[in-house]
Amino acid sequence: MSLEKESTAPADRRQAVALIVFVLGLGIMMPWNFFTTASQYFNERLRVVNVTGVATKDYQYDSWMTLLSQLPLLLFTLLNSFLHQWVSERIRVVASMCGFFLLFSVTAALVTVPMHPDTFFSVTMATIWFINMCSAVLQGSLFGMVGMFPHRYRTLFMSGQGMAGIFSAIAMLFSILSNTGKSSAALGYFITPCVATLVTLLCYLVLPHLEFARFYLNRTGELELLSISDRKILNDVNLEGKSQQSRLSVLAVFKKIWLMALCFTCVFAVTLSVFPVIMVRVHTLYKGNAAWDRVFTCVCCFLLFNSLDFVGRSTPSLIQWPSKDSFLFPVAVLARIVFIPLIMMCNIENSRFLVVFRHDVAFVTIIALFSFTNGYLATLCMAYAPQLLRCSLDCETAGSLMTFFLVLGLALGAAFSFLLGNLV
Template sequence: MKTHCYTLSGFHTQSWWIKMQCQLDNRGLVAIIFFILGMGTLLPWNFFITAFDYFNERLHTPTSSNASESDQTSPYMFDNMCVLLSQLPLLLFTLLNSFLYQHIPERMRIAGSMVFILLLFILTATLVKVKMEQDLFFSITMAIIWFINMFGAVLQGSLFGLVGKFPPKYSSWFMSGQAMAGIFSAVAMLVSKISKTDNESAALGYFITPCAATLLTLCCYSVLPHLKFAGLYLEAGARDKETKPELNENLTLVKVKPVDSDCTGKIMVTDSNGEAFKSLDGAEKQGEKAPVLAVFKKIWLMALCVTCVFTVTLSAFPAITVLVKPNGLFTGTMADIFTPLSCFLVFSVMDWVGRSATYIFQWPKKDSCLFPILVAARMIFIPALMFCNIPSRSYPLSLFKHEFSYITIMSLFGMTNGYFACLSMSYAPQFVRSKDAETAGALMTFFLALGLSLGGAFSFVLKKLI
C-alpha cells in the first residue's frame, strides 16, 4: 500500500517545520501585540478630544450655557467643526482604503500612517506653548484634525484587514485594545477634574501621551512579522480557507517515514485528528482576490450589524448622555466628576468588558438569525437614556431619575456596544476565503465609520427632541 505524502511544496519546508513547532511559544505575545495595536488606533484621537476644554479656552469659545452674550457671538464653532472635519475624512478614507489597499503595500499604509500621526501629535503638543493669533491657531488645528483622522482611517482599515488573516479571537484582542484606549482617556479626564489641573497643562499631557503610545504601537507592528506564530498566518494569507492553518490551531507537523522512492522524509501537515490536509500546491494556483463587491455580498449582514451598533451608540453617546445630571446622591466635588465617572468611564470600562467577553464565548453564532435581531434591539437604549434625569429638557418626564438607574443603563449600553461590535468585526472575515479576509476587514471598517457618521448626525435630531 502506497503512502501519500503532503508536502509544503513551494515553501521553505524547514522554516515551516520550525514555525509550527514554535507556534505555542509566542501566540500569547501575538495577542498582546494586537491588543496594543488596537489601543494605538484610537488612543491618539480619544486623547485629542479629551482636550476640548483647552481648545475652547484658547479660542474663547463658550463651554457652558452660563457664558456671557458677548462670548456667544464667537466666530469659532470648534465642537461642530471638529465633528465635521473628523467624520468626513474617516468616512472618505475608509472607503478609499477598501478599494485602493491592494495597490499600496500594507507596511507603507500601516507604518506610514503611524509615523504621520506621531508627527501631528508632536506638532499639536508644540503648539500648546506657542502663542499665535486665534485665526491661525484655528486653521492649523482644523488641518491637524483632518489629517489625524485621514491617517487614522487608513491605519484602522489596514489593521482590521491584517487581523482578519488571524483566528477570530485575535480580532477580540484587537478590539479590546481599542476599548482600553477609551478607558485611558476617561481616566485622564477624571484625574484632570479631580486635581483641578489648568487646561494648558492638562492638554500638554493629553498630547504627549499619544506620542508615546504611537511610538510603542509602531515598535509592536515592526516586531509582529518576525514572530514565528504570526509568520504562519501572514504567509498563509494568500491561500484558500480550506488550507488555512487558523481553522484549527492544533495543527502539527509530522515526519513521514520513507516508504517508496518518491517519499523520503517529507513533512506532512495534520489536524488534531491526524488527518492530513491536501497539498498546498493547488491552493497557490487558485484565482486572484475576489472583487470588492463580491466580498461585500458575502459580508453584507455583518456590515449592516456593525453600522447599526455604532449608529445607535453615537446617537446617544455622548450627545445625550452628557446632559444627564445627578439627583442628590452626587453632591459637592462628586457632582463635578459625575459626568466623567458615570458617563465616560463607565461606558469605556463596560465597552472593554463586552469586547473582551467575545474571547471567552461567542453567542449568537454568525449564521444565527438571532444575531441581527439582538443588534437591532439595542435601539431601546436611546429612549431609555433620553428619559434619564436631564434637567434641561423641554418636557418634565424623567422615568429614571436615580443615579444608579443611569449607571445601570450606561453599563448595559457600553457592554452591548463592545460585544456586538466585536462579534460583527470577528465574524465578517469568516464568510470569505482567507485571501479575501483583508478586503473584508477594510470594508467592515468603512461600515463602522458609516455607523459613527450616521450616529453623529442622528444625535443632533435627538438633542432637538429633548
C-alpha cells in the first residue's frame, strides 16, 4: 500500500513541505542548544567574588543545566507515550511551542533584571526543566507525525535537528561581535529563539493546508485509494504475512540489538560527560588578543562541535565503516573514552589536572575528532540496529529501545559530568 500511496501522491510544490519539516526539526532542538551555547552568559551572572576578585561560590551551571535538561526529557518522553491517547497531536504541539515562547521570553526579560545569583540560578534551572519538559512532548509528537511522510522527509527532519546547534552558535557569535553592550547582546540572543519559535509554530499550522502534506497525514483515506479487488489482495497479503511473521517480545528484540544499544549509550555518555561542562573551561593561549579571546569558546567549542557533529551524521550516507558485524565497531565506540582525559588535559585555567595541550590548534584538533566521531558512530548505531532484525514488525520496538538507550546515555553523561567538573 505504501508503494501505491507514493505513486499517486501529489508533488511537493516548491519543496514547501520539505522546508517546513526541516524547520520543525530545527525548532525542537533550540532549547537545549541555546541554553548550552549561552554558558558564558549564565556563568558570568552566577559569578560570586570576594573583595579580592576571587570566586567564592561555584554553582556548576553547566553540570546542572545538562542534568536538568535530560531528566525531564526522559520522564516526559515516557509520559507522552500515554498522553497521545487522550490529547490530540495539534494541542500537544501548539501548547509545547507556546511554552517555548513564554519561557524564552522570560529568559530574555531577565537579562535586564538585576537578581541575586541564588535567585537567578533557581529561576534558570526551573526554566530549563519546564522548557525541556515541553521539548520532550514536542519531540514525541513531531516524530510520530513526520513518520507518516516518505523516508526523505524523516532525513530532513534529522538534518534540521543537527542544524539547531549551528544556528544557536552563529546567533551567539553575532551577539558577541555586535557593538552593543553585554546586556543588549544577550537580550538579542534570547529574542532570536522567540522569533524562531513563532516561525516554527506558523510552519506547523500551515502544513495541514498543503496538498502534499494532507495526502500523507490523512490516514483515514488510505484504503479509499484502493479498489475492492485491491483491498482483498491486501487483506490476503496481510494474513499471509502474519502467519509467516510474528512480532518478537521486547526482551527478544533487545537480545538481538543489545550491542548497538549499549554502544549508543556509550557514545552519548562520553559526549555529555565533557560537553559542555569541561570544554567551556578551556581558554585560548592568546589571551592578549581580546577579539579572539571573546569568541574562542563560541567558535572552538560550540560552532566547531556542532558543525563537525553535523558532518559526522551525514557521512554514513557515503560510507559505513566498521560494519555492524565487525569487532572494530564496539572498539571504536569504547576508544572515544580517550577523549575525556585528552580534553581535560587542554588549557584549563587553574586546573588540578595535568595540562599537556596548551595550544589552540591541539584543542581544535581534539574537538574536531571528538564531535565528528560522536555524530558518525551515533548515526551508525541507529542505522545498524534495525538491520539486525529479520522482521520489519520489530523495527518499531527496536526504535523505541534505541531511544531509551539514547536518553540513558545522555543522563549518565550528565551525572558523570559532576565528577569530572570537580576533578578539574
